[in-house]
Every structure is written in structure tokens, then in C-alpha cells.
Amino acid sequence: MNIADLIREILPYGFGGALLVIVIVVILNPDKAERWAELGWAVASRVWRGADRQAVRHGLRSRVNGFAKAIAELTGSPEQTEVDVQWAEPNEEIAHFFKDNRLVMRLHPHERQDRNLVTASLLLVSQTLVRRSKRLLSKRQARSVDLYAVDRLLVSREPARALFHEEILGPESDIDPELATLIDQYRRMDRANLFFPVYVRELRYLGQKILVKPRDGRIIKEVKELVEFLVQYSERRLGEHSTLELQGRLLRCAIMIVAMAVKREIGDPGPYVRRLKALEMAGYETVYLVGSSGTENAEFMSTIAAQFCHGSTWGIVDRRTYSAKLKVEDTFTPVDNLLLTLRTPTPSDDIGELDLVEADGELPTSV
């Protein structure tokens, strides 16, 4: 029974039924419930000024927490960081202010909620999104990740996004062309939907490694190579061979495209499974299996992943369908893809340069 059926069953029970429906909808859609609360309090604030604080609070919660949930899912994060607004006491004693030792954000009335949203997003993303990993990157790399993430957060609220572009992203890109280049690279990799599910996920894995010094030049270089690798993959033409592996000292991932109709039609996952084993032996830690989400191909990809994992300690840590744009000749064409993320349970901290190993054979890269 789906939710619509359930609601149809409950509604004939009058007021109690309607109340139950509201409770169910609130539990299943907390972001929507927050949005409704924001609208309700905003209307109430026209007759009672005190309601404005609630409108501001629920408005921030609805946008930011929905995004936090989506990001945790996309990046496989074990933590989903949500926000709440805690209003400072208007008569807070100075001793308490110092003892509390926290930043106090200024929030405007609800009619300026877009500005509130921009400021809150900037501050929250910096503190919560792959925070440890960002301390390993260059300041510019860390800043670019946060700015692009805020841009994505604000997609659901276009006026706030326009304000963010006009007052923050645009001016900063003008001042720092290298920052602008990084943001542009993220946009390009995101055409293939790789920013959160692959790039930020890899940064998260990087942050889990313990024998890493902050701002080590080699890490900064490896992350730069990861960005270039993902952009190159995102912009490859259909059927074009491109580098599909990145093996650094700390970042070791590969993309495997499952698109060979011949292999699929004869139901032979063997070459793919053998290739995955070669990547495992060569020290890769994450492999992203990508292909059409069409039923036949999706089943074939699942078979490949399951057969490989059955014979190893690796696991499938993420499975998602998504829309992407693939370059067919010189035009980006929308496609529906499936992404399966395979990951070793025992990543190493730093394999050292002498341990770099070439994986045998080649990945099938074209149709």
C-alpha cells in the first residue's frame, strides 16, 4: 500500500483521520512540514511580530536540512548534520557570551530570508561538509568545495542563489581566477553528476585516512589530479577512450563503464569481473561502475558487482540512478545512468610511491 492509498483509507474517519494524515505527512516529509510551518508563521507575523522568528527558523531548517540529508546520501556520509536556530537571549550577560564561546549570526526579518539563507549556508557548509578533508587541501581548494556546495544548496531557492552569485560567487571569481577555474571544473564534472557522489565522496575517504599531514603538497596535487580526471571523464565523447583510473598515494579510484552490448547480450560479466579483480590487486580502493540504467544493462551491472564482491571482501556501498549529460559527438545529450560504488573495507593510509602498481589489462571503455 502506498502513501496515497493509505491517506485514502484514513481520510473517511473525519477530523481524527485528517489529523493522522497530517502527522504521517510530517513524519515522512519533514522538509515540507518545515516549509509549511515557515509559510504559516510568515502569515502570522503580519499580525504578531513575534512569529517572525519562527518563520525565519523554519525557513532555514527546511532548506538546509533537506540539503544535508541529500548530501549525506550522495556522499555515503555516516553523519547527517542538521541545523536548528537557537535565539540568543536579548539580555545575554557578557560573561555568558564568553563562556559560551560561539559565533552569533545576525538574522534579518523573514522578508530578507534570502540573505539569511545565503549567510547560514556559507557558515554551515564550511563547518559540516567533509570538514577534516578540507583541512588537508589548499585554502583555495577548500573554499571552492564550499562555494560550489552552497551554490547547489541554493538551487531550490533561486532568488537566494541569484543573491549569492551577485554578492559572493561572482566577485570572488573575479578576484581569484584560479578559484573561478575550480568552480567551473566542478560544474563540468557535475554534468555527469560526479561532484557529490564521486568527488566529495573521495574527499571524505581522504579525510578518513589518518597518516596525513594538513596541506601536504602531494595531497593538494593529488586532489588537483582527481578534479582533472573527473572533468576529463565527464567530457569524453561517447565511444572515446579516456583515462579511467587515478592511482595516487592516497586517492586510488577507477571508473568502469559498463556499456558493451555484445558482452551484455551474451550475459558474460567475466571480463568486467576479471578487470575489477585486477584493480583490487593493483591497490585501487573505490571503483565506480557506470552505465545505462535501462533494465537490461542495470541487471548486467548488478551481476558484475555481485559476482566480484562475492569473491572478495569489497562491498557495494552505493547504488543510484541519475540523469547526466553525455557528449555525443559535440553535443551534450541527456542520459539516464546507474552508478554502483564498490569499495574495499580496508583502505590503506599511504601506499608510498614504490608500491604503485599497474592493473593488468584494460577497462572496456566504449560501446
Added chain:
Amino acid sequence: MLPITMTLRTETRREKETVPIKAVHDDDLVQYLKSLGVSAPGGDLGRCKICSGQVTLDNLAALFPQSGSIKLVCDRAGCLLALQELLREGEVRL
């Protein structure tokens, strides 16, 4: 083909964490600053910790304690981004 089914291995159980953002609403701003001893003669609250520009009731974005004094931050893009950096580095916390 081997009859192997695919199971998704979640890396760890996802835990929800709530970060309470301490905030002051515009309606309480003057009283709040007054209680902290941040006076506003002619609307001037002090200097921005980041750009050293004048902070007023109009452009105040945030304030935080540091080294025994109250630091103010204005709403210029560069200052908000510098504040982001202080948060990333753990020098200031939400």
C-alpha cells in the same frame, strides 16, 4: 551466470547530528549589543575583524568572542568567506 544477488553494504549507520546556530534576530539586535556593551554612537559598532572597515547596524553579519574581546564581522563577501575559513580551521565555532 552465477545466481548471486546484489546487496548494498552501508558503510556505517547514519547518525543525525543537530548543530544549533546561535543567532540574534534584528528585532533584538540593539538590545543584544547593548547588553554585551557594544554601543552604537552614531550607528558605529566598531571595526570588522577581517577587513577593519566600519561595522554598523546595517552591515553587521556576525560576532564572536576571541582573546577576551568581542569581534565583529561585516557582510562583505570577502569577510564572510574569511569567517568561513575561521570555522573550517576551528578557530571559531558555531
